[in-house]
Amino acid sequence: MSADSRIPAGWPALPFRDAEARLTAPGSHFEIATTPIRGVPTRIWVKAPPTLRDLFRIAQGHGDRTFVVYRDERVTFTGFSRAATALARALTAAGIEKGDRVAIAMRNLPEWPVSYFGALLAGAIATPLNAWWTGPELAYGLRHSGARVLIADGERFTRIAPHLGECPALQRVLTTRMEPDPRATPLSDLVGPPADWAGLPDAPPPDIALGPEDDATLFYTSGTTGQPKGAVGTHRAAATTVMAYPYSAARTYLRRGESPPKPDPSAPQRVALLVIPLFHVTGCHASLGAALYGGHRLVMMHRWDASAALDLIEAEGCTSAGGVPTIAWQLATAAREAGRPLPSLDAITYGGAPAAGDLVRTLGAVLPRVVPGTGWGMTETSATFTHHQGEDYLAHPDSCGPPLPVCEVRIVDPLGEALPPGAVGELCVKGPNVVRGYWNDPDATADVFSEGWLRTGDLARADAEGFLTIVDRIKDMLIRGGENIYCCEVENALYAHPDVIDAVVLPVPHPTLGEEPGAIVVLAEGAATSPEAIRAFAAERLAAFKVPVRIVVWDGLLPRNPAGKVLRASLRSIFAEPSDQYGSPPSSGR
Template sequence: MEEQSSEPEIARPTRSLAAVTAQLLVSGGPFEMETAEVGGVATRVWKHAPPHMRAVIESSLEHGEATALVYGDERLTHSAFYRSTAALARRLIDDYGVAKGDRVAIAMRNYPEWVIAYFAATAIGAIAVPLNSWWSGPELEFGLTDSGAAVLVADRERIERLGGALERLELPLIGVRTEELPEGARSWDAVLGTVACDQRLPEAEPAPDDPCTLFYTSGTTGRPKAAVGSHRNLATNIVSGSYSRFRSLMRLGLEMEEVQAYVDGMGPSVVLCVLPLFHATGAQTVMLPTLANGGTLVLMYKWDPEEAMRLVERERVSAITAVPSMIAQMTASPRLGDYDLSSLMMLASGGAPAAPALVSRTRRSMHEMLLGQGYGLTECSATATTNGGSDYLLRPDSAGLPVATVDIAIFDAAEQELPPGEIGEVWIRGPGVVHGYWQRPQATAAAFSGGWLRTGDLGRLDDEGFLYIVDRVTDMIIRGGENVYCAEVEAAVHEHPAVAEVAVVGIPDEVMGEEVGAVVRLLPGRELTGQELAEFLEPHLAGFKIPSRVHVVTGELPRNAAGKLLKKHLKREYGWSADEEGPAGVP
């Protein structure tokens, strides 16, 4: 599809934020708030949010024979989804002795079984532990050991990666979509057996603030940390998503009743899930709202821009949330005009900020639709601010406005709140902020205090409350939506016998946002190429963490008086700064 020669005209907001917010938050409306005590802190919460994940899966019965899950040629109705979830929940209790608070690990691709296992565990008060399916065997083993998982639900690839670790862990295993199983493991079909037409969930009474999930997020020490999410944390997103969509449309002058009529007229959403479900964004802002509202979740095994467009056409997909690199690949595809994408009404980016140039390119190459992006962390259940509609087009470099239940503040190093325009650390408070880190009391104390989450991101607020993220306090790279912490990669590189020291940095990249780069100093008399280093790291790190650009040096790396590596100096020296073009590849 050829790009148009000029930008489409941007419709400017016609109603003030104050007027829209006052109408949305009216008493008795769907976005009514109330105050609840969460962790000893008075917190604004959505009054009409589901109380727990059990209520979400029970609502599937209300949607009956409408399609809930699509994977390839497989289709599962909401009622069948409920029955399979209820059957697995019963087996977890009866066959595996899973009780309230026990951890159920899930390690697989985006299969329907992932969704069923997640809801089966959380519906009975157990804690779902989504493990990164890109992790290597040792990384998966760490997650299982750290979480103290009582049972593992995994597909063939993850089982193969774990290898002998499964025997060492003596962990019950339910194998998904695999014919070969280790001794003692059972297949998914054998565990579920015949699912009765009147199958119902076993009795359980989860509370809103009970632990519900452990989503792993890397830490600056290089060891992943698990954020302890509650039922309330996750259920908050179901209402927050609707609130943000209403706010964007009402800013254009529509009344609340008009927006509701528009949403009702569209029918249940059909959402293409292109993000991995082990990510907070994929599970909490894509999967949960879609199923809770009676929509259809179309699952992809792995990202492929042409396959995504084919699914949009075939399933009449109405919404996609993707990382910016995925959107860039779609809009740049030479086959963009070969597919009927007219059903697509909303295209949002998450997981990493989208460059303003990408917003312009999307508007030129695709039909009119609601564009937007959000900002959040695993530690705040993925959603803190949203930027959509005309606000996004006018401020594409902004992370948006906080949802009504969230407070955003900017603090300096002395923990003094800063006025609009001043840059400092972004702090978040609201019902999405998790309980802390699993078995990490010191890390929890450092990041959470009095209901506030210290994000480690640098940002500023403008006079209207729009948030702008300008940098990161923590040493982190975001590659295609995946968080890569330099300390973890540096520790792995240091394991190579030829390496004396290493500095890992983020390199700006148009497609992935950032690539992983490394400057390596070798020990005297040793030799090492970038390819040899990549091969060495492959068994130890997930592929997205392995440096794609490596510069080998013999001299000392630059450090300051305190001994800290001067990474900005290195990025400038090797042309890896944002305003300079980096090396073409691995030397």
């Protein structure tokens, strides 16, 4: 157990399994039952919203509370719900039927959740497309999904416009935040501008039968190589996620020996700084879904900037922030350098990429009031699958937490046999939030889904209580002369250096050993630590064969996809040739 000084004497007051049993007991808010899902007995939250339409109805009950803030625009829950309903009615009037795909391609804007729920209320499968994609990539998503409708902002429409003829199923394009174009219909023609949404008629959504196992979402995987696959999520899979953070918070209270506070409608509104894109499952299910469920305000940033984030947190009184670990590092660094303690902020939660154990210690030093939290999930698990916060996280700083009680984990060897606690193997998962498969790809579905279990491709280990630690991606693990090297372990050792704020470990070719570890690191602003010094630092913490033989100092942030994963393929050329020079990057590295 960690010796972190923030863990009080006598903690935990309640054993982990006892806390879980108390929270999930019959009649409790987090009661669990077992039900067949696609023929497989699966644990579910009894009181979770059965469908995303039920989640929408919960959101309607938050009324005139502010739901979304974007620059100088403010939208209430009432305005959002009326606009989404108006869009759903317009889509059904235009012939959209249950199971049709409605694609969404836009940055985080107030129109995004309206478009998403407008599609869902019409019975369509909401299909978010990566707003970072190029025109040909967007066209791929539209063709692959067979989307009949595209809702796009001006920047995305400009990219896709030359390729519209390549999308035969596409029948209608709705646009926002752009000048009129004869090839598209302004979204405002159907729902009006955001400032007028609250004045729209209070009409019911279309009367369409929706069940928990009906298809609801089609999210494209955020892999760093190859064509993305479309993961088909059900209403239950998406709605399950809204229970994750409330459950984790309640467990934290019990572990301290305190009773979880009862919901208080008169309590000040929670306010979350939304940084991660909504087209990613973490942004959509874990952030947007949680806000709709709990009545929280979402403050959208036009573009991530740590200094601007400090201003928004103070101006809006944000109580939580997060995203990927890199965002948390940059926020803590900016707050320290600016001398701004951010008194309203009491929680920072991150996931989407491995978080070094040193991050939780850095947050504690810079923002001691903040309760840190982290978890693990993927597109195929509809975001959060494991989670912990507070003292549990402080005691297990390298872990991404235990699985939620409706989720199951197996660590298996290459033959699929279960391994004991502490052993490293492939992580396999099962739960109501696991998607049903890949769109129009039976071979890929059969390759990783079997009897309710998903093979994740992650190497992991779990302790006796179930606290999970991701060790590496199977495909990213290095093998040096027959010795396995887990990149995450080496990266964590590099993160422990006070000047290193980002790191990635990649293979360096070797004529006899096959490959050795090399590292690319990003230093904090103003730091001048040499690659040799960083290598010596790592050598004090790692076995000799794991120490990077080359370290390159990278100027600027490492390239990452919207999910926070480092784009390793774009960096591999840096170590394409063996070199005796530590830290001598190619010209493209600066």
